[in-house]
Amino acid sequence: MMLLKLIARKKIKTILAIVFVLCLFLFTFIIDTHDFVKRARVLTGHIVLDNITCYGDSSTNGSIDTFSIYGKKTMNKTVSSKNIFFFQTNCFGSEGVVLKPRQLCAIESAALMNPNMSIYLLILSHSKFSNNTEDNVKMLLTNYNNIFIKRIYTNDYFKNTPLEDWWKSGVFYESYWPKSHMSDVLRFLTLWKVGGIYLDLDIVVKSSLENLTDFVGAEDAIDANAAVFGLGHTEIGRHVANMCIEDLRKNFRGDNWGNNGPGVITRVLQKLCSTKNVADMTTSKCQGFTVYPPSDFFPIPWKKWKLYFDAKEKNKTMDKIKNSRTIHLWNLHSKSERINVGDQVPYGIIANKYCPMTYNNCGKVF
Template sequence: MLQRRFRLLFVSLNMILMGGLALAYAYSWQNAFKLYFSSKVADVALLPQSVETSADLLASIRLDDVLLAEPRPTPGRSIFFHETSCYDARNEENYILKLNARQACAIESAALHNPNFQVFVLFADPDGPVGQYNGIQQPLVDALLNYSNVHLRRLNVWRYAAGTPIEEWLNAGKLFGSRILIFCRFMVVHIADFLRYLTLFRYGGLYLDLDVVVLQNMEDMPPNYAGAESNLWLANGVMRFSHNGSGHDMVRACLRDFELHFNGYEWGTNGPGVITRVAKQICGTNHTALMQDDRERCKGFKVYGKGAFYAVAAENWRDFFEPDKLEQTMALTKYSYLVHLWNRNSKVVPIKVGSKCAYAKYAEKHCPLVYHATGEYF
């Protein structure tokens, strides 16, 4: 009996010790992420990761703050991409600011097809001491900056939220309060979801995910819209809102919904869940089909069907990479404004330049400079 009690006591002490270590670990990561986004030192440069490859990497480029630099986003008529790569808290000198060929393709395709819109690539920036960065290939930057309407900028989350309805919530630490945020990939997702609504509140305009390829001009589309991903959900990978009026009111409602329903343990609640819940309230229906058929029901907010942005469903993402699915996929997306490549799954699949799969064909036509600058594999 006594031996059993000692055994139970030993197990209990071990559990308490492990729990304490886990909490300490979580606390240290949360603090690291908060430092990542709140440091006040200015002027960060992108530096090559390796001297040996510095000839092929971006040696030094200043990323000006989007709140200060000219040109500023044109309200309601700018396109925004966000890059929210994670600060590596285990190595304080490694600020990971990345931009790969496929992301660069998304940016070029937007700039190519929308010459009258300014395209802003906003890096969620550590804004700290100059450290070492994962290099961005110089040919990719050269390809993008060949377009006069492409602008690379940085933002600091706290400064960016100042003066907005979400400022108080952010300062209360809610965004970093969940244990799930100790994992980089979840932190990136939550920051990305947060920033897209914040950007659209600040400027209006068109937000696009970095895993798209724009196929045609989008300048004259309605000022307020999103796209259905299924019969139950709208997606937040493509959203446009006006900088005033009903569009601005709707983005304000999205920020409020984000604040009220934020769940650090889930992805969908803070992502597509936000625009879906707000649209359901405005449109007075839970069915995306009814939203599409009756625009007056949604008070000027347009809901596009799956074919506009998500013609190839997430579960069929491999169709973009298989040559024998080329004709089928091209036919399916013939009238799409853009294609969404579902990077969460597809990023592990390399494409050899010259491949006869749909993704390669899109890239060759719609981001030609990036495609030909990327090397052997895209």
């Protein structure tokens, strides 16, 4: 009997020791909340750790000129807000900055269809262009005098703006998707600074956007989509720009992918237009701001993105997109979908027409 009691006591002690060690491990693991969050994201597969080292770079003489609204060559066009902005928020190393053909297609289409506007690609990486990208970029810069590629230094870019203290707080670095969220932040901040139109790099422009100002495209009856929107130097444009910056500053969430892009513009318009239904956001109700229906900028919804790559449904798809101002390729879903140059699929047909130099000089695969 005594032997059984001794064995039971040893088991209890062993169990208590194991529990103590586990508690100590857990305590050590979560003592630093910030570190715990980062580890939890990795362990649960919520994010892939991104290289964002270039976000903290100080201003130095780099291979790509710094973006400035006071540049002699572009000052007049810039301050008039006749600008279209794209962003590349990846950080690149020794391999150099890589721009894929589909990204270059977006830039070329904007330049081709808007010859009187300045088309900017703003880059955060300090690297030079990779050899292949450099050749393609030179080709576009040679043939389009309205394309400008500039670099942004984030620490400088946020200075003297309503987001300066927010940026210094470091809350941005808690983002699960820092590259995507940096693009969100920069598009609102840039249009707040200089005005113009922002476009995602998976957009193909099919018509002139020159006469558009103070607008956004609706994705559906519920959400506006920050993949395409413009803010000018008008009274309503400045008002919406300020509202977007304030919403972003107050409501930034690193754990919600869409909260800081489409979420911002949707919340702002719900307040501005006094309705939560995007379909009810008329220009008069929105104080002069225009919300275009999905058919204008997003003629194919994201759930049907494969139609852009479907030769069998080509005629129906081409008919559906024929009057749209842009098409949106929903890159999150379509980026791995292969197109051979010459394939008679809607995306290939559109690319051949609206970004011909890129499409016909990208090799065998677009």
